[in-house]
Amino acid sequence: GENVEQHPSTLSVQEGDSAVIKCTYSDSASNYFPWYKQELGKRPQLIIDIRSNVGEKKDQRIAVTLNKTAKHFSLHITETQPEDSAVYFCAAKNYGGSQGNLIFGKGTKLSVKP
């Protein structure tokens, strides 16, 4: 089955710097890759997603890139702000699989220091 590894587990940056979180997946048939942001004690919320027919997607300060050959995808946050501090989860999904469920990485705790 699919396995998703996420790095780093913690990341600390200065306000205004960029942050990059990387995930690798094992199932080459996976074709949907969402990113969720979870603030302390709150529910995970989708911030951006990408499908396998696209190499990059951008939404204001957030971008996701996908390298299907290497089986990894990354979240890029530019001009970080203190409100970006949260735990970020990546996930992968294979629509062609029998279950087609999301498999999550273990999360990255991002701290943005003012």
Added chain:
Amino acid sequence: DGGITQSPKYLFRKEGQNVTLSCEQNLNHDAMYWYRQDPGQGLRLIYYSQIVNDFQKGDIAEGYSVSREKKESFPLTVTSAQKNPTAFYLCASQLDWGQGKDTQYFGPGTRLTVL
């Protein structure tokens, strides 16, 4: 995601007791999910349901049970057979199984503590 509610927010259970966590959605979503979240472990799938009166085991179903008698509701029972039930439980739903309709929306969660 405001259309998914979970109750209670906090739940305390004595060892040997069964407890039921509520999940309700008014988004008219077909699919619903239960995840367990432990520190440093990410989200792990317990059970999921694609349609009313049908549900499937996820990766860590042992010690849990569910029902899906109504489209809006997907309660999770944590039984006494679950050896380490203390965790944060998240319910999620998505419109249906097709591409483009598969964004999962999460409820606010229930924090279960075994005393």
